[in-house]
Amino acid sequence: MTILSNPAPTRIRVIDLETAGSACHNVCEIGWQDVVREINGRWEVNEERGARFVNPGGPISTQTMAIHHIVDADVAGAPFWKDVAPQVLRPTGDVVALAAHRATFEQRFCSPRLSGGARWICTWKCALRTWPALPSFSNQGLRYERMPSGLDRATGLPAHRAMPDAYVTAHHLRDMLNASSPEQLLTWSEQPGLLPRVPSGPDRKRPWAELGDDALAGYARDRDVDIRFSAETEQRRRGNYNAIPVKAEVQSLLL
Incomplete structure (x- = not known):
């Protein structure tokens, strides 16, 4: 052997x-x-x-x-x-x-x-x-x-x-x-951080899935890259690709 x-x-x-x-x-x-x-x-x-x-x-x-x-x-x-x-x-x-x-x-x-x-x-x-x-x-x-x-x-x-x-x-x-x-x-x-909840502000601690489309769109314009990425990920999950800014992360997401 x-x-x-x-x-x-x-x-x-x-x-x-x-x-x-x-x-x-x-x-x-x-x-x-x-x-x-x-x-x-x-x-x-x-x-x-x-x-x-x-x-x-x-x-x-x-x-x-x-x-x-x-x-x-x-x-x-x-x-x-x-x-x-x-x-x-x-x-x-x-x-x-x-x-x-x-x-x-x-x-x-x-x-x-x-x-x-x-x-x-x-x-x-x-x-x-x-x-x-x-x-x-x-x-x-x-x-x-x-x-x-x-x-x-x-x-x-x-x-x-x-x-x-x-x-x-x-x-x-x-x-x-x-x-x-x-x-x-x-x-x-190699991607921004995918935050499970809103980290601050009036929606603090709320999961992204609980937010309305307008609130989500506001977070997708945030200066913080992790907040933007997290909001855009939820927009993608909803199929709302038109709301995602042109300069959004283009890497494939592994969810």
Whole structure:
């Protein structure tokens, strides 16, 4: 009998960044946690995680210190972002994508040049699609609303530090990957966020399906891209394509 060697598991690397705040809005810490596809096809959070301080090139604001508790002395001797980022964002092996919660923030710093042009999964956008009935879609809100299995409370603390936050995000990503394909998550991530409810104003918390056509048309002209996209999606569902602005998103929707 021929024994086949186990192929290397597919990895997605979750990234979280802490920054120096208004005084010097550069990265001061990067954390990561890998999610791997095992031989049985299931995705799991593995032991590959870590964090590194980054010299932001300027002082950390006191308001930001009060959030993540990283002080200037912690990062004084750390390497600069251009030296740290490629080592974390482009590890050797089979990392097929990067991921983050509200990934547009991380992507501001993790440029294609530093990341090797990797595609990104936004776990916030995917949470809107995967668990639309939940009341909150923040990273920590999902943590306590969902209580993901296997999430070690101590490893996920303190909040607002790069490695613990990446660790928590990875558990949301694992469950998303076990419900939908990576390509589906990537597609959702490359579209605006599909909000399940109106986020603010007189219709706050109302599902889009409850709104009249006139109210929906107003939201389809909103300045916020996620609100516009969500209203236009409901217009499409109703077959009201003529009401959708000419510059609307033209990507196919996976509903």
